[in-house]
Amino acid sequence: xALRSIxxxxxxxxxxxxxxxxxxxxxxxSFGFQQVKEEEKSKLVGNVFTNVASSYDIMNDVxxxxxxxxxxxxxxxxLSPFAGMKHLDVAGGTGDVAFRIFDAVNSVKRRALRxxxxxxxxxxxxxxxxxxxxxxxxxxxxxxxRGLRDNKSLVWVEGDAExxxxxxxxxxxxxxxxxxxxxxxxxKALAEAYRVLKxxxxxxxLELSHVDIPVFKDVYDLYxxxxxxxxxxxxxxxRESYQYLVESVRRFxxxxxxxxMIADAGFxxxxxxxxxxxxxxxxxxxxx
Amino acid sequence: MYRTAAKRLLGAGLTTSRLxxxxxxxxxxxxxxxxxxxGHTESPIINQSGPTAASSTGTGEGPRRKPRPEFEEEQARxxxxxxxxxxxxxxxxxxxxxxSRDVGVSPSIVGSFSRREAALVEYFMDECLQLLIDRVDSxxxxxxxxxxxRISKLIRIRLEMQVPYISKWPQALSIQAHPVNVPTSFKxxxxxxxEIWHTVGDGxxxxxxxxxxxxxxxxxxxxxxxxxxxxxxxxxxxxAFLDDRGKDAFDLKKSxxxxxxxxxxxxxxxxxxxxxxMNGVMQTMSTRGGGSTSAF
Numbered sequence: 001x002a003l004r005s006i007x008x009x010x011x012x013x014x015x016x017x018x019x020x021x022x023x024x025x026x027x028x029x030s031f032g033f034q035q036v037k038e039e040e041k042s043k044l045v046g047n048v049f050t051n052v053a054s055s056y057d058i059m060n061d062v063x064x065x066x067x068x069x070x071x072x073x074x075x076x077x078x079l080s081p082f083a084g085m086k087h088l089d090v091a092g093g094t095g096d097v098a099f100r101i102f103d104a105v106n107s108v109k110r111r112a113l114r115x116x117x118x119x120x121x122x123x124x125x126x127x128x129x130x131x132x133x134x135x136x137x138x139x140x141x142x143x144x145x146r147g148l149r150d151n152k153s154l155v156w157v158e159g160d161a162e163x164x165x166x167x168x169x170x171x172x173x174x175x176x177x178x179x180x181x182x183x184x185x186x187x188k189a190l191a192e193a194y195r196v197l198k199x200x201x202x203x204x205x206l207e208l209s210h211v212d213i214p215v216f217k218d219v220y221d222l223y224x225x226x227x228x229x230x231x232x233x234x235x236x237x238x239r240e241s242y243q244y245l246v247e248s249v250r251r252f253x254x255x256x257x258x259x260x261m262i263a264d265a266g267f268x269x270x271x272x273x274x275x276x277x278x279x280x281x282x283x284x285x286x287x288x
Numbered sequence: 289m290y291r292t293a294a295k296r297l298l299g300a301g302l303t304t305s306r307l308x309x310x311x312x313x314x315x316x317x318x319x320x321x322x323x324x325x326x327g328h329t330e331s332p333i334i335n336q337s338g339p340t341a342a343s344s345t346g347t348g349e350g351p352r353r354k355p356r357p358e359f360e361e362e363q364a365r366x367x368x369x370x371x372x373x374x375x376x377x378x379x380x381x382x383x384x385x386x387x388s389r390d391v392g393v394s395p396s397i398v399g400s401f402s403r404r405e406a407a408l409v410e411y412f413m414d415e416c417l418q419l420l421i422d423r424v425d426s427x428x429x430x431x432x433x434x435x436x437x438r439i440s441k442l443i444r445i446r447l448e449m450q451v452p453y454i455s456k457w458p459q460a461l462s463i464q465a466h467p468v469n470v471p472t473s474f475k476x477x478x479x480x481x482x483e484i485w486h487t488v489g490d491g492x493x494x495x496x497x498x499x500x501x502x503x504x505x506x507x508x509x510x511x512x513x514x515x516x517x518x519x520x521x522x523x524x525x526x527x528a529f530l531d532d533r534g535k536d537a538f539d540l541k542k543s544x545x546x547x548x549x550x551x552x553x554x555x556x557x558x559x560x561x562x563x564x565x566m567n568g569v570m571q572t573m574s575t576r577g578g579g580s581t582s583a584f
Contacts, residue, residue: 080399082385172396200362200393202400268359269400286400288359 029184032247041184042160046132048241049093049182053134055236056094062231068096071280075177075206076100078284084123085172088196090161090189091179093135095142095154097206098128101175102153125152127166129159162188166196173197177206181252190265197287203267209274209281210254216277224249255281363401365391367411371453378456379405379463406469409460413476416449417483424487435488436534442484443508443534444527447515451523458516481505499544507533 028035031044052059060068075097081087081104089098105124130136136156143149143156159165161176161183174193183189193203211217224246232242253261255272258281263270267285274281370387377383381404385395401407423445430438450457464473481504511533515526 078399079396080381080404082381082395082398085396172394198394198396200388200395200397202396284400286359286397288362 030248030251032244032251034247038184042131044244045182048244049132050134051238052236052241053093053132053138056135056138057096059232059236059242062235063228067276071206071275071282072096072100072177074275075175075204075282076104078282079173079175079202079204081105081173086125086127086170087173087175088127088129088164088166088171090129090164090174090176090193091131091182092128092175092177093130093132093139095128095139097175097177098126098139098154099142099146099148101126101173102148102151106153125155127155127157127171129157129161129164131158131160133158162192164192164196168195169198171196171198172201173204174201175204175206178208180205180207181248186253186258186261187265190262190267194265194267194287199288201287203262203283203285203287205258205262205283207252207258207281207283208249209252209258209278211278213277220279255283259283362391362393363397364411366393366397367408368415370408371412371415374408374453374456379409379460381405384408403468405463406466406472409463409469410472410476412453412460413473413480416446417476417480419449420446420480421483430487436538437531438488439484439504439507439537440527440531440534442487443511443530446480446484446508447512447526447530450512450515454515461512477505477508481508484508503537507537 029038029041030036031041036044049056064071079087079101081101083105085105087098087101089101092098102124128136128139130139136158140149140156143151143154148154157165161179162185174197176189176193180186180189197203211220228246229239229243232245233239236242252258255274255278259270259272262283262285266287268288270283270285272281272283366384366388368387369390370384372390373383373386377386381398384398384401384404388395388397398404420442424442428441428445430441433441453460463469478501481501485500485504507530511526511530514529515523518526520526
């Protein structure tokens with residue numbers, strides 16, 4: 001708690017310094033608790049993920065105690081994938097969500113239970129879009145390990161969430177798992193999501209969010225600021241990236257505010273579900 | 289449908305049965321089913337019923353934004369289109385996917401229905417109830433029938449609506465029986481039973497009300513299940529079964545009434561003797577050691 005107040009004061013001092021410079025140039029945005037110029041943010045984020053790409057999956061397991069798998073399962077369950085769907089997973093570099101969707105559609109058990117049109121199975125397209133080529137490479141490698149290297153259903157695309165290269169009204173589903181807080185302009189990413197989704201298409205966002213429960217909140221803060229950067233140093237050899245990670249979570253808008261932003265982008269039926277008391281939240285919405 | 293709701297709300301007396309109806313009318317699903325003659329009355333009332341509709345369609349733990357009316361209409365349209373595929377694909381997500389394709393909406397919308405297949409079953413139940421109300425309002429001749437026959441006729445009309453889906457109806461029943469879905473399916477059946485009694489002409493709101501609804505609920509459910517295994521032409525045996533149950537129900541009603549009076553009498557008798565005993569005890573205690581007799 002003390003750490004947080006210290007870093008807030010520190011952050012505001014940086015803000016005062018930078019604002020005098022920033023007022024001459026573009027707007028400032030947040031990079032963790034620091035204030036940085038907008039153009040710099042994507043570069044800084046890029047650096048973070050280039051550094052963490054190779055140990056991203058291991059660190060996820062360690063930091064969340066394996067829970068991130070359950071969260072992603074829940075996300076895909078909510079999506080309810082179907083054969084023949086065109087799905088876009090943004091910031092999905094290493095392919096966790098994409099693989100789960102692929103399995104959900106193609107699993108033999110599912111095909112046996114339900115009547116599936118074999119032709120439409122062929123048409124399923126899952127696009128994995130990430131701004132960072134290193135993350136995509138890790139994803140492609142994992143696909144190869146699973147024997148899906150040449151599978152036409154999985155398509156790896158390098159792209160920016162704020163300026164997607166897909167056509168309007170082309171996607172049945174859009175997911176973004178633990179990616180939207182790294183985006184410089186969240187509204188732009190939401191607007192792009194709205195653009196590429198078909199009528200009836202679903203938007204699902206899994207993201208670390210704000211905890212309000214009294215005692216648990218302090219435990220969580222302690223864990224975030226004390227334990228995680230140390231784990232980052234120990235396992236990935238990169239303290240700063242993980243410091244950025246926990247700070248960016250605090251900077252991200254709380255659940256209600258984010259839900260309002262989603263509604264402002266034009267989506268209907270905006271809802272969110274808190275997991276683990278608010279550590280993670282799944283926001284869902286529909287385009288109509 | 290809003291006309292009938294308004295009529296009953298403002299009509300003579302506000303019994304509990306009418307209150308029940310006015311608070312849980314699933315207006316969202318029925319907006320498309322109103323006949324053209326009622327179409328012009330829809331818009332002014334749709335705002336009033338908005339909150340109740342929103343609360344019945346919301347999900348999740350977080351606070352919900354109230355869905356706009358077009359969204360609910362869209363959902364209703366998808367569900368309505370899905371019903372056409374139920375006979376072939378069952379009460380499943382596949383039927384809903386096919387339905388959404390018919391309407392021209394991405395099948396992803398299926399994922400947004402709370403309790404997926406249950407949403408389809410519940411929509412069907414609401415639609416059938418609405419059709420029943422419409423049939424009754426458009427002049428069903430019940431005057432010449434005794435109450436048990438009226439009940440039989442109404443239940444028969446309602447069950448005949450299920451005939452096109454009868455091959456997949458067991459699946460619908462099992463979906464309704466899931467613990468998650470039980471509250472809603474119970475509520476829907478309660479509304480149906482309430483509506484039937486109301487039409488038969490019973491507006492009582494005393495303890496009898498619960499007994500009547502329970503009995504009728506039993507008659508309806510047993511007939512519904514009987515129908516599942518009935519192979520006779522045009523379900524003749526089911527209707528015969530229904531008529532017998534209807535008669536039983538009324539006899540049962542009489543016997544329940546008799547049982548109540550009997551219990552009251554016994555209660556009175558027991559009460560009197562207990563009172564006498566207490567008096568006796570009091571007297572004995574107050575004149576302790578005295579040789580007074582009890583008040584028996």
